[in-house]
Each structure stands twice: as C-alpha cells, then as structure tokens.
Amino acid sequence: MSLPFHGPTAGILVIGEEILSAKVEEENARYLVRELRGLGVAVRRIDVIPDEIDEIAEAVRDMSSRYDHVFTSGGVGPTHDDLTMAAVAKAFRLRPARNSELEAKIRSALGPALHERDLRMADIPDGARLLYGPDGDHSRWPVVTVKNVYLLPGVPEIFRRKFEMVRERFRARPILSRAVYSRESEAVIAATLDAVVAEFPGVAVGSYPRLDVAEYKVKITVDGRDAALVERATARIVEGLGPAVVRTE
Numbered sequence: 001m002s003l004p005f006h007g008p009t010a011g012i013l014v015i016g017e018e019i020l021s022a023k024v025e026e027e028n029a030r031y032l033v034r035e036l037r038g039l040g041v042a043v044r045r046i047d048v049i050p051d052e053i054d055e056i057a058e059a060v061r062d063m064s065s066r067y068d069h070v071f072t073s074g075g076v077g078p079t080h081d082d083l084t085m086a087a088v089a090k091a092f093r094l095r096p097a098r099n100s101e102l103e104a105k106i107r108s109a110l111g112p113a114l115h116e117r118d119l120r121m122a123d124i125p126d127g128a129r130l131l132y133g134p135d136g137d138h139s140r141w142p143v144v145t146v147k148n149v150y151l152l153p154g155v156p157e158i159f160r161r162k163f164e165m166v167r168e169r170f171r172a173r174p175i176l177s178r179a180v181y182s183r184e185s186e187a188v189i190a191a192t193l194d195a196v197v198a199e200f201p202g203v204a205v206g207s208y209p210r211l212d213v214a215e216y217k218v219k220i221t222v223d224g225r226d227a228a229l230v231e232r233a234t235a236r237i238v239e240g241l242g243p244a245v246v247r248t249e
Contacts, residue, residue: 004201005224008041008172011063014048015056015074015084016154027156028073035163040172040225041069051075056087064091064149069170071163074154076144078117088146089125097126105141133165140165177223178234181216184244185209189218192240200233202226216246 003009012032018024026048033043044067049055056075063070075084089096102122110118130142131150143166144151150166152159182189186209197205203224209217220237224230238245 003042003044003204005175005203005226007175007225008068008170009044009066010036010041010069010071010170011045011067012043012047013056013059013063013070013072014046015051015072016048017050017081018154019048019074020050028152028154028159031156031160032071032073032163035167036069036170037175039167039170040174041170042175051081051083053083053087053090056084057091060088060091060149064147068148070149072149072151073159076121076151076153078115078120082120084151085124085144088149088151091149092125092146094125094127094146096123098122099124099128099130101130102142131166131169134168173225175223175225176227176230177221178230179249180220180222180234180237180241181246181248182218182220182241182244183216183246184241185217189220189241189244192237193220195240196233196236199236200229202229203233205233205237 012029014026014029016024019026029046036043045063047059049059060070060072072084072088075082086096098119099122102124103119106118106122107114124144125146127146129145131145132140132142141162143162152162186207189207193205193207203222206221206223208219208221210219222230222234222237234248238248
C-alpha cells in the first residue's frame with residue numbers, strides 16, 4: 001500500500017543477534033507501529049540487523065535522512081554486544097563521551113552493587129539530549145536522543161516504559177481508516193480498486209486477502225488524514241463492489 005497523504009514518518013531499527021537467531025521473539029517494533037499510528041505517525045520501514053557497529057551506523061544514518069523520526073531497539077546495556085551508542089556516534093561523526101548526569105544516576109541506583117562495566121551505559125554520543133517525561137521527573141532514566149534518533153532498550157517492558165515518557169512528542173494529525181470486506185477475490189475486485197485509487201489520490205487503498213476465514217475473501221482498507229475524503233473513497237468502493245460487500249467498518 002502506498003502512502004499518498006502527507007504527515008510525519010518513522011523508521012524502526014531493531015538491533016540484536018538474538019532476534020535474527022530466533023532466541024528472543026521481537027515485540028518492540030510491533031508495539032511501536034501501533035502506538036505511532038495511533039499518534040498519527042506512519043511507519044515506513046522496519047529493519048532488523050545484527051550487533052555490528054558499521055551496519056548499525058549505516059542503517060541509522062540512512063533512516064535518519066529518510067524519515068522524520070527513527071527509533072532504535074536494543075544494544076544499550078553494559079555487555080560486549082551493546083554497541084548502539086557507539087554506532088550512533090559513528091553515524092553522525094560524534095565521539096562517545098561519559099555523561100556525568102547518567103553516571104550519577106547509575107551510581108545512585110546501584111550503590112555498592114555497582115560494577116565498573118555498568119558505567120558503560122553512561123557513555124553516549126557527545127551532544128546527545130536526555131529527554132524526560134512531560135512531568136519533568138528526573139528521578140527516572142531518560143531517553144537518549146541524537147538528532148531525530150531515539151535510542152531505546154531491547155527489553156520489551158523497559159522499551160514500553162521509555163516510549164511512554166516521550167510519546168506525546170510525536171502526536172500529529174490522526175490517520176483515519178475504514179475497512180470494507182469482500183466475498184469476491186482480489187482478481188474480481190481489482191478493477192474497482194484501480195478506479196478508486198485513480199479517483200482519490202489523497203487516500204491509501206490496501207487489499208489484503210484471507211484464506212483462513214469463511215466470511216470474506218479480501219479486507220480492503222482506506223486510510224487518510226481527510227475524513228471526508230476517506231468516507232467518499234469508501235463509499236465509492238462499496239458502490240463499485242455492490243453485492244460483493246460483506247460489511248464495512
């Protein structure tokens with residue numbers, strides 16, 4: 001499905017061998033797509049890459065130039081394979097530097113249990129911003145941000161908590177969506193959809209066949225930011241499909 005309507009876009013970069021080797025099931029991108037769409041941000045790309053500095057740096061640099069917002073998941077801990085901070089620094093030709101504010105937080109949180117390797121989590125790209133929640137509560141761990149790139153942890157529970165701190169920064173004009181369910185196959189309905197796509201360039205029309213349900217064969221979606229345009233395009237699809245329509249949502 002193309003995206004003909006304007007609005008903020010995002011890319012998601014999932015980092016970790018554990019995802020590529022199926023040792024851990026990926027949850028963060030799935031969660032983030034739903035959250036961002038609800039905020040009016042269209043996700044245009046999701047990449048899953050290994051823990052390799054050059055590959056991370058290249059992917060970050062590319063996504064940052066293409067999309068309004070970039071979110072990374074994983075690689076921000078104290079172990080040998082936590083390379084995201086260094087890679088983001090390389091992507092933007094910055095040097096990693098020990099951040100005194102983060103160092104103080106780590107020392108305070110861990111106390112006598114502090115290990116020297118824990119302080120690696122305070123080594124961030126020089127000039128990075130530390131973002132706190134809208135309540136300004138500095139007792140929580142901030143989100144590290146470089147340019148338009150937001151560095152989030154890989155652990156799903158922590159990932160979600162961190163995103164919740166900054167989510168309202170991304171709120172935009174909402175993406176509206178309608179659905180039409182067809183009892184006919186994609187080949188039968190294709191001409192109608194072609195006509196609607198041509199007539200309504202300001203909406204995105206999607207066609208998704210299903211083989212595992214008896215009620216319908218294809219789910220058709222109409223997305224856009226103009227409510228009147230979405231309704232008109234949906235009505236035209238319903239009119240064109242006639243008795244093939246099972247229901248609309």
